Amino acid sequence: MSIRLENVFYIYGKGTKEETCALKKINLTIEKNEFVGIIGHTGSGKSTLLRLLNGLERATEGSVYYNGKNIYDKDFSMKTLRGKVGLVFQYPEHQLFEETVIKDVQFGPANMGMTPLETELFAFQALKDVGIGEELIDVSPFLLSGGQKRRVALAGVLAMKPEVLALDEPVAGLDPEGKENIFALLKRLQKERDLTILFVSHSMEDIAEYADRVIVMNQGEIVLDGEPHKVFRYQKELGQIGLDVPVSAKIANSLREKGFAIPGDCITVDETADAVIRWYQDRKRGAV
Amino acid sequence: MRSGGLKVLWRRIMQKKKEAVLIETKDLAHEYGRRDENGDVTGIVRAIDGISLTVRAGDFVTVLGANGSGKSTFARHLNALLHPTEGVVYVDGIDTSEEEMTLAVRQTAGMVFQNPDNQIISNVVEEDVAFGPENMGVPSLEIKKRVAESLAQVGMQKYRHHSPNHLSGGQKQRIAIAGIMAMHPKCIVLDEATAMLDPAGRRQVLETLHRLNREEGITILLITHYMEEAAEADAVYVLKQGKIALAGRPETVFGESDKIKDCGLALPDVSRIVQKLNNAGLPIDKRILTPEKLTEALGRLAAE
Numbered sequence: 001m002s003i004r005l006e007n008v009f010y011i012y013g014k015g016t017k018e019e020t021c022a023l024k025k026i027n028l029t030i031e032k033n034e035f036v037g038i039i040g041h042t043g044s045g046k047s048t049l050l051r052l053l054n055g056l057e058r059a060t061e062g063s064v065y066y067n068g069k070n071i072y073d074k075d076f077s078m079k080t081l082r083g084k085v086g087l088v089f090q091y092p093e094h095q096l097f098e099e100t101v102i103k104d105v106q107f108g109p110a111n112m113g114m115t116p117l118e119t120e121l122f123a124f125q126a127l128k129d130v131g132i133g134e135e136l137i138d139v140s141p142f143l144l145s146g147g148q149k150r151r152v153a154l155a156g157v158l159a160m161k162p163e164v165l166a167l168d169e170p171v172a173g174l175d176p177e178g179k180e181n182i183f184a185l186l187k188r189l190q191k192e193r194d195l196t197i198l199f200v201s202h203s204m205e206d207i208a209e210y211a212d213r214v215i216v217m218n219q220g221e222i223v224l225d226g227e228p229h230k231v232f233r234y235q236k237e238l239g240q241i242g243l244d245v246p247v248s249a250k251i252a253n254s255l256r257e258k259g260f261a262i263p264g265d266c267i268t269v270d271e272t273a274d275a276v277i278r279w280y281q282d283r284k285r286g287a288v
Numbered sequence: 289m290r291s292g293g294l295k296v297l298w299r300r301i302m303q304k305k306k307e308a309v310l311i312e313t314k315d316l317a318h319e320y321g322r323r324d325e326n327g328d329v330t331g332i333v334r335a336i337d338g339i340s341l342t343v344r345a346g347d348f349v350t351v352l353g354a355n356g357s358g359k360s361t362f363a364r365h366l367n368a369l370l371h372p373t374e375g376v377v378y379v380d381g382i383d384t385s386e387e388e389m390t391l392a393v394r395q396t397a398g399m400v401f402q403n404p405d406n407q408i409i410s411n412v413v414e415e416d417v418a419f420g421p422e423n424m425g426v427p428s429l430e431i432k433k434r435v436a437e438s439l440a441q442v443g444m445q446k447y448r449h450h451s452p453n454h455l456s457g458g459q460k461q462r463i464a465i466a467g468i469m470a471m472h473p474k475c476i477v478l479d480e481a482t483a484m485l486d487p488a489g490r491r492q493v494l495e496t497l498h499r500l501n502r503e504e505g506i507t508i509l510l511i512t513h514y515m516e517e518a519a520e521a522d523a524v525y526v527l528k529q530g531k532i533a534l535a536g537r538p539e540t541v542f543g544e545s546d547k548i549k550d551c552g553l554a555l556p557d558v559s560r561i562v563q564k565l566n567n568a569g570l571p572i573d574k575r576i577l578t579p580e581k582l583t584e585a586l587g588r589l590a591a592e
Contacts, residue, residue: 042456146355175354175513176554202486242488247557273564
């Protein structure tokens with residue numbers, strides 16, 4: 001299972017005065033089971049990129065391959081693709097609409113043409129996965145807390161049994177506890193359900209903490225792509241395109257500039273703290 | 289003669305006292321009726337449960353709290369969008385429950401909301417900023433002056449003829465702030481106004497707020513769940529289940545890491561690093577909240 005984008009262009013309002021190139025010559029491969037973060041300032045093309053993956057938007061030029069098949073081929077089923085690549089929009093809880101939690105989660109799989117038995121089974125399983133207990137399944141989704149609503153919305157996508165989850169700012173507006181819950185859930189889905197996960201984020205700290213790979217976008221182009229420890233070495237370049245490095249990386253970098261023996265790949269709280277502690281202990285040992 | 293002098297002095301003292309406190313809430317409580325699909329009330333939610341606090345004119349105050357802690361409900365009281373179920377709210381001496389004073393309250397304390405796209409109504413930046421003063425009946429020459437001034441205050445004068453639709457989230461929020469500044473408020477209340485912005489946008493908005501606070505003396509009430517945004521505040525209040533769980537200077541509040549966690553919040557990364565260093569025996573001041581201060585402190589440690 002992989003997703004491949006070849007020379008993809010996406011142009012809004014082609015032929016009008018407002019013509020804008022939202023994506024420029026994107027070449028990208030996402031392998032099965034990857035956990036990929038996408039960063040970029042507002043309007044850099046991140047959300048458009050996500051929408052291409054399940055065929056919600058169609059590339060103006062270029063091709064998108066899912067498992068080696070061109071999704072723009074005539075005999076390719078977009079409906080199946082939309083079940084395989086689950087797209088989770090920003091603030092997905094705004095799209096909850098059913099009377100009860102369970103009905104809302106069943107809506108997706110029922111629409112995909114699954115049997116009532118499958119629909120029910122998958123909905124129950126999805127709610128269990130996101131940690132919504134049985135006592136809540138017959139409750140109106142509108143009575144739940146923000147964090148719970150978000151998880152119900154996520155369950156609605158999971159119930160369609162996707163292979164890929166593409167999430168647009170999955171933790172926006174959630175408090176730290178709600179945020180940790182969502183990321184723990186996504187990590188578990190990656191490991192236990194073999195899902196491939198892509199998420200757009202504005203938080204460099206979240207990328208450093210959770211992503212195995214980070215794609216950096218600027219003005220419709222991919223400017224950096226790699227393991228977060230490597231990508232966050234480009235502090236100056238990221239600053240120039242309106243982004244940043246995690247606070248922990250900033251501290252480690254400025255200490256190194258001051259001549260501290262701190263390695264260049266500290267990007268999380270633990271990594272920076274451990275490096276400083278090691279420096280301190282080495283120094284103490286040296287003094288003795 | 290002497291008594292006349294006393295009178296003047298007394299009036300001055302009263303004036304000063306009035307100026308000193310801009311917002312005051314006393315035992316403020318707010319209850320929502322929980323309704324079923326037929327609209328019948330099935331239960332009562334006490335979103336705010338006895339909040340008493342004062343904000344002095346010119347202060348930068350941050351109100352922190354997890355989702356559902358009551359912080360947005362609290363914000364809406366300061367702008368007379370909600371009225372107290374119990375207790376009172378005074379904004380610049382005005383009781384917000386007096387309905388004929390609602391406009392005066394809103395001109396004193398302007399509000400910026402979370403989603404920048406929901407607050408912009410005009411096709412041209414300039415017109416959007418002019419909307420508030422126009423509605424207040426400010427003469428048009430004066431409006432022109434105010435619009436130019438407030439756009440300069442938020443650093444957006446370059447964009448005055450632009451369409452707001454093409455601006456970034458941070459720029460849109462600055463336009464929303466300019467719209468409030470044009471009404472000459474004493475206070476700006478921001479309800480999670482940075483939550484939907486990218487890092488650059490968040491920085492822009494925070495810098496703008498600190499500048500307005502410093503240079504124009506505008507009182508700022510910033511409601512957020514990002515603890516980092518509280519680091520430079522004069523005072524911090526942490527809400528939990530509608531009550532004030534913690535209050536004080538940021539250094540003091542951030543020192544209470546267990547209570548912070550208990551409120552569903554997380555310490556900023558700088559504080560978490562400091563905590564780890566302290567645990568490992570490094571003599572670093574636990575009140576340090578910014579990366580710059582931390583590297584300085586470590587620099588001093590290295591020089592010893």
